[in-house]
Amino acid sequence: MKAPIRVAVTGAAGQIGYSLLFRIASGSMFGPDQPVILHLIEIEPALPALGGVVMELQDCAFPLLKGIVPTANLDEGFAGVNWALLVGSVPRKAGMERKDLLGINGKIFIGQGKAIEKNAAPDVRVLVVGNPCNTNCLIAMNNARGIPANRWFAMTRLDENRAKMQLALKAGVDVTRVSNLAVWGNHSATMYPDFYNARIDGRHVTEVIPDVHWLQNDFISTVQQRGASIIKARGLSSAASAANAVVDTVRSLVTPTTEGDWYSVAVHSEGDYDVEKGIISSFPIRTNADGSWEIAKWVPVGDFSREKITATVNELKEERELVRELLG
Ligand SMILES: NC(=O)c1ccc[n+]([C@@H]2O[C@H](COP(=O)([O-])OP(=O)(O)OC[C@H]3O[C@@H](n4cnc5c(N)ncnc54)[C@H](O)[C@@H]3O)[C@@H](O)[C@H]2O)c1
């Protein structure tokens, strides 16, 4: 039996937490032979509800769950953790954009960044889910400069999964036949789901779906607006699908990527593809056999894609200006 890894989840008593924790504890995230200890971090007023979640986790009798640390103390919550999944924050309501949450949520990530740097395991990796996730990740990272920049991630996998399914539905094929779907930029209404480089059964999407007008317009806006559509329909933001995307993201980061394929996650830009250095932007990413990740460097970017990428990167630069004083 492997030694347990410690996984912190903030906002553990929230909607996403309620789906996510059970997937982690069951082995969906790290595999059926990897025991876990869950560190469940919440604000004080949510501790009674968190107590209920702890009871339910216990009542599942998960063989892989070797411990639970429920707490509102960030030092205790991040002590020795190998992964920090930063979910806890306020979701948007109908009519809001995700960046409207910066004023409410941004400052949460100062204290969390500092506490992760102070307390986490030396190999800690951090995935930010709480919105606006790219810029919240930027805030946390800049408040934890002792942790290498390549350990920080923000979640765009839900957008990738949404995009893949929309293409599969349009083409009338199983979703497993869609590959190479990169989401570029911000997890926001400017994100660019790159259908030009996506494949269906290894063929260019534009060969299988010749309706380029649909691809350039309806497809992109459906993916960009999917979060808002769910809020409108449910009165609450996506939760089970978001938790599923967290599981997919971490699995992709710890599993070598199939030859020739890639997946989407936002990482610290070093300037690749002319994306402004220093922002947290989504790219096509591959995980190598040694567990490191890299940006797929051979993805062609035509004029249409360049315009879309520039727009979403510009929005990330604007968000960075809005939080300048939070960057330490
Ligand atoms: N990146 C994505 O694709 C994606 C997808 C879905 C939702 N989200 C975002 O995830 C976040 C959580 O969504 P939800 O539906 O679970 O919300 P929720 O309101 O159901 O739960 C959030 C939880 O976070 C807790 N919390 C608030 N501040 C905290 C803090 N400082 N420390 C620890 N916990 C704190 C709250 O008490 C609450 O239990 C939102 O910001 C939402 O917009 C992101």
Ligand SMILES: O=C(O)C[C@H](O)C(=O)O
């Ligand atoms: O749209 C939201 O505010 C929630 C989440 O980011 C989503 O994409 O579903």
